[in-house]
Amino acid sequence: MARIAVGGFHHETNCFVEPKTDFAYFAAHRDRPPLVRGPDVIEWLTNTSFALSGFFSDMGGGHEYVPLIWTSGGAGGMVTRDAFERIAGEMVGMLSQQMPVDAIYLDLHGAGVSEDFEDPEGELLRRVRAAVGATVPIVISLDYHANVTQQMVELTDGLVGYWTYPHVDRVETGQRAARVMKMILEHGQPKGRALRRIPFLIPLNSQCTMVNPSKGIIEKSAQLERGDQVLNVSYLAGFPPADLEECGPGVIVHAYTQAKADELADELAREIVANEGNFAAPLLEPDEAVQEAMRIAQKASRPVVIADTQDNPGAGGTGDTTGMLAALVRNNAQGAVLGIFYDAEAAAAAHKAGEGAEIAIALGGKFGPEGSPPYKATFKVVKLGDGKMRTTGPSVGGRNIDLGPMALLQIGGVRVVVSSKRMQAHDQAPFRHLGVEPKDQKILVLKSTVHFRADFEPIAEQVLVAVAPGGHIVDPTKYDYKRLRKGVRLFPLGPEFSD
Numbered sequence: 001m002a003r004i005a006v007g008g009f010h011h012e013t014n015c016f017v018e019p020k021t022d023f024a025y026f027a028a029h030r031d032r033p034p035l036v037r038g039p040d041v042i043e044w045l046t047n048t049s050f051a052l053s054g055f056f057s058d059m060g061g062g063h064e065y066v067p068l069i070w071t072s073g074g075a076g077g078m079v080t081r082d083a084f085e086r087i088a089g090e091m092v093g094m095l096s097q098q099m100p101v102d103a104i105y106l107d108l109h110g111a112g113v114s115e116d117f118e119d120p121e122g123e124l125l126r127r128v129r130a131a132v133g134a135t136v137p138i139v140i141s142l143d144y145h146a147n148v149t150q151q152m153v154e155l156t157d158g159l160v161g162y163w164t165y166p167h168v169d170r171v172e173t174g175q176r177a178a179r180v181m182k183m184i185l186e187h188g189q190p191k192g193r194a195l196r197r198i199p200f201l202i203p204l205n206s207q208c209t210m211v212n213p214s215k216g217i218i219e220k221s222a223q224l225e226r227g228d229q230v231l232n233v234s235y236l237a238g239f240p241p242a243d244l245e246e247c248g249p250g251v252i253v254h255a256y257t258q259a260k261a262d263e264l265a266d267e268l269a270r271e272i273v274a275n276e277g278n279f280a281a282p283l284l285e286p287d288e289a290v291q292e293a294m295r296i297a298q299k300a301s302r303p304v305v306i307a308d309t310q311d312n313p314g315a316g317g318t319g320d321t322t323g324m325l326a327a328l329v330r331n332n333a334q335g336a337v338l339g340i341f342y343d344a345e346a347a348a349a350a351h352k353a354g355e356g357a358e359i360a361i362a363l364g365g366k367f368g369p370e371g372s373p374p375y376k377a378t379f380k381v382v383k384l385g386d387g388k389m390r391t392t393g394p395s396v397g398g399r400n401i402d403l404g405p406m407a408l409l410q411i412g413g414v415r416v417v418v419s420s421k422r423m424q425a426h427d428q429a430p431f432r433h434l435g436v437e438p439k440d441q442k443i444l445v446l447k448s449t450v451h452f453r454a455d456f457e458p459i460a461e462q463v464l465v466a467v468a469p470g471g472h473i474v475d476p477t478k479y480d481y482k483r484l485r486k487g488v489r490l491f492p493l494g495p496e497f498s499d
Contacts, residue, residue, distance in 0.1 A: 002185055004059070005098060006041065007068035007091050008052055008107035009124060012075035012145060014316025015113055015243035016479055017471040019076075019367075023083040026073045031391075031401045031423040033072070035087075037094075041067035045107075049391075049398050051141040052107040054174025059181065066101055068094045072109075074422070075316050079114040088120070092127045103137045103185060104128060105177060110146020110161070111239035118244035118483060122151030129155050137184045141177045143167070144207070145239040148250040153195045157184055159252050161234040163218045165209045166426065166454035168394045180231045180254075190231055190254050192261030196269035198238075198249035200489035201476050204315060205281035205465060207237040208450045210457075213275035220271055221251075224264045229256045233264050235272065240476040241316055245485045279492040281465060283309075283474065286327035289466035290443075294333055297442045300461035305444045305452070307463065308338075310470030311368065312449040314424035318342065320364035321372035323468025324445050328414045329377075335442030339417030340403075340425045342367075347420045350381045350407035357381045363409070363416070371469035379409035379416070383434045387419060393427040393455030401429075408434040426451035 011021060027035040033044040042065065045052040052070065069091045073079065095101070106128070114120040121142075128138065139158035142148065144165045153159065158180035162173050184190070209218050217235055225233040231254040238248040251268045255261040284292065293304040308324045311317040319342035328336050346363050353359050358380050365374035387403035404420025417431055425446035428438045438444055439459040446452045449472065457463055467474055476490045484497050 001062055001064065002102040003064045003066060005066040005068055005095055005101045005104045006052060006055070008070035009087055009091065010072035010109040011079050011112040012109055012143065012239055013078055013111060013113040014075060014241040014471060015078055016241055016473070017077045017316045020078045020080045021073045021076045021083060022080045023086050026071045026083055026087060029402050030421045031396070031403065032074065032399065035069065035071035037069050038067055041070045045070060049170050049396055050107060051170050051174035051177065054171035055105055055178045058175040058178035066098045070107065075314050077316065079112060079120060081115040084114040084116065084120050088124045088127060091124070092131055095128065096131050099132070101132065101136065103181060104132065105181060106138070106140045107174070108140050108142055110142035110148055110152070110236065111242050113242050113244055119149045119151055119246070122149045122155065125152060125155040137181070137189055139177050139181045139184065141173045142236060144237055146236040147238050147242050147244060147247045148195065148236050148252055149246045150195055153193050153252055157189045158231045158254050159234055160232045161236045163209065163222065165207050165214070165237070166395045166451040168454050183231055190256050192255040192258040194253045194261035194265035196251040196265045197246065198269065198272050200276060200492050200494065201240045201248050202237050202279055203240060203474055203476060203491055204449045205309060205474060206279040206492070208453065210453060213278040217272055217275065221268055224268060229260050230264065231255060233268060235268060241472065241479060243481050243483050245483050247484055248488060276492045283465050283467045286323050286466050286468045287331060289464045290327045290331045290333055292464060293443045294331065296462055302459055302461040303438065303441045303444045305446060305456050305460040305463045307449060307452060307465045308445055308447045308468055308470070309449045309465050310467055310472050310474060311447050312424055312472050313342070313422040313447065314426070314451055315449055315472035317447065317471045318367035319422045319447055320366055321368035321468060321470045322364045322375040323372055324466060325375050325414070325416065327468070328445065329412055332412065333443055334413035336414045336445065337417065337431065337436055337441050338414065338445040340423050340430050340447060341416050341418045342422045343418050344404060344420035346409070347405045347407045347418050350409060350418070351384055351405050353381055355381055355384055369469055369471055377411050379411050381407060382410050382415060383408040385433045389429050389433045391427040391429045395426045395451050395454040397427065403430060406430070406434060408436065424448050424451055426455060428455050
């Protein structure tokens with residue numbers, strides 16, 4: 001029986017958007033649990049769609065768990081100094097008070113950036129390692145979009161990452177972390193650690209593991225991970241909007257010998273580099289996407305899905321840009337639904353007016369980048385909701401979420417699902433919450449990049465990807481990097497970063 005400390009700290013940082021992510025945002029209950037401490041960690045994270053749940057289920061009841069702190073700030077602007085220090089300080093402080101422990105498992109993200117640290121997860125691990133010493137095993141799980149640093153690899157004894165994008169294997173990732181932890185508790189800490197950094201960035205649209213080359217790369221990493229000398233062979237595709245020297249895809253191996261770690265890391269890295277030219281995703285301008293969707297919808301029996309990829313809250317988008325709404329109305333689209341649109345003021349106005357009323361408002365455009373002004377028009381209030389529901393889809397199902405007051409607004413043949421808190425459109429529950437059955441629509445415009453595919457692609461006639469203004473810029477050459485290492489290609493077969 002081992003005494004295992006557990007906790008979590010998630011943030012996917014887009015360094016090129018505002019506002020910064022503060023402590024209050026981490027603490028709030030939105031489309032994920034609020035910040036929880038001590039026994040509440042076990043209560044909130046058991047039997048849900050997070051890696052920590054899978055870790056609990058597979059480690060079993062034969063161990064004593066020491067819950068620390070768990071929080072997720074989702075994706076957004078840089079983490080404030082105050083937020084990082086309060087969360088990291090409390091986690092390490094709680095750990096110090098609970099010593100001794102036999103092992104540590106942390107459910108992290110891996111693409112965070114704070115005001116003080118390019119690599120806040122690495123800094124957190126440095127503090128944890130300093131508190132417990134070199135002989136206490138540390139195992140972590142990371143998101144598929146992690147920008148893994150040398151510091152993360154050196155300070156851990158096992159590092160497992162999601163194998164899917166859309167992320168439908170969070171729980172399974174925690175189960176893999178439990179397998180690694182069991183190996184370490186039985187056989188000791190590994191001596192071999194290897195990190196191979198891939199020499200090009202991969203835009204998020206090209207990282208989907210439902211298709212090749214990413215699908216084949218993940219399958220190969222799973223094959224290489226087998227064997228009693230290997231703890232993990234992790235391919236993590238990186239998060240391009242994070243401005244740090246070590247941004248980008250990486251291969252990470254922990255094994256019981258350095259030779260085995262190097263061998264497997266080199267083999268998988270060669271596979272990725274050989275596929276550089278195969279990473280691609282066709283993109284359409286807003287009017288092109290709407291017009292093509294309308295053409296397909298004329299003969300389709302299922303909805304045509306358009307991804308509003310650059311306003312994806314899951315990649316730091318504000319969720320309130322109006323480019324796709326304007327294109328839908330401009331082209332007189334019928335039977336179209338857009339969501340999830342973030343505008344607490346509009347939701348409040350709708351609730352004040354009541355169902356059936358008409359309200360003249362300036363919708364959205366409050367936080368988005370230039371080129372996406374508020375959409376000023378008169379909307380009909382079709383349906384109201386309190387925003388409290390349980391998600392149902394394969395990516396984020398099983399969560400009790402609170403999006404605040406919600407409203408379904410209509411203008412012409414277009415309806416808009418409006419929430420008071422940001423959420424990426426990767427689950428059908430918020431649409432049904434307002435009486436919209438997604439499979440019955442002609443056109444669905446979703447503020448998401450790839451995650452929507454898990455719940456919406458099975459009901460779609462076809463999927464299109466549109467590039468309207470938003471905070472998640474698809475083309476990394478347009479980011480004003482300051483810290484990225486020289487020589488890395490800014491997209492597959494693209495130009496090298498020079499300064």
